[in-house]
Amino acid sequence: MKTLEKQEALLILLQIKTAYPNFNLDNDTKNLWTQFLMETDAETAAHNLRDHIKQSKFQPTIHEIVKPNEEVIFKRRKQLAIQQEKENVDRMRLAVPPPWKTLGITKSEYEDQIIAEMALGKGDE
Incomplete structure (x- = not known):
């Protein structure tokens, strides 16, 4: 300003x-x-x-x-929101990758694995 x-x-x-x-x-x-x-x-x-x-x-x-x-005021808030969104996107790019990527499997395979582990855990109770 x-x-x-x-x-x-x-x-x-x-x-x-x-x-x-x-x-x-x-x-x-x-x-x-x-x-x-x-x-x-x-x-x-x-x-x-x-x-x-x-x-x-x-x-x-x-x-x-x-x-x-x-x-x-509206124009400045809009510009600020756009800038913050760009920063969030940049931050997300630098963030830790999702667990399925770390494990080298697809998201679907990871979800199936979690569901299977949860089912096994319920059976132990």
Whole structure:
């Protein structure tokens, strides 16, 4: 997650000013927005601004741009799940082979062998 640099934050403000010409961009406003935008990741701010411009004719508040974005969160969780699955597959490749492979027999033969051993064990009781 990459947070916004100052120049990227200023670019967001320029985009807001372009979409909402009445947006007040004096120094105090610029400083306050920049402070909060620089604590936000770039993807979230970009998605929130895009969504806000599509949905509202009113200029955004800081909160509307820096709040968590469900689309971004979902995308990141999906990427994380895919990465974890790849790691699990890799881990499984390095794991101890199943017992039938170690014994040099098929899975079916191994299952038959286990069933036979269990049956013998029951007869001893």
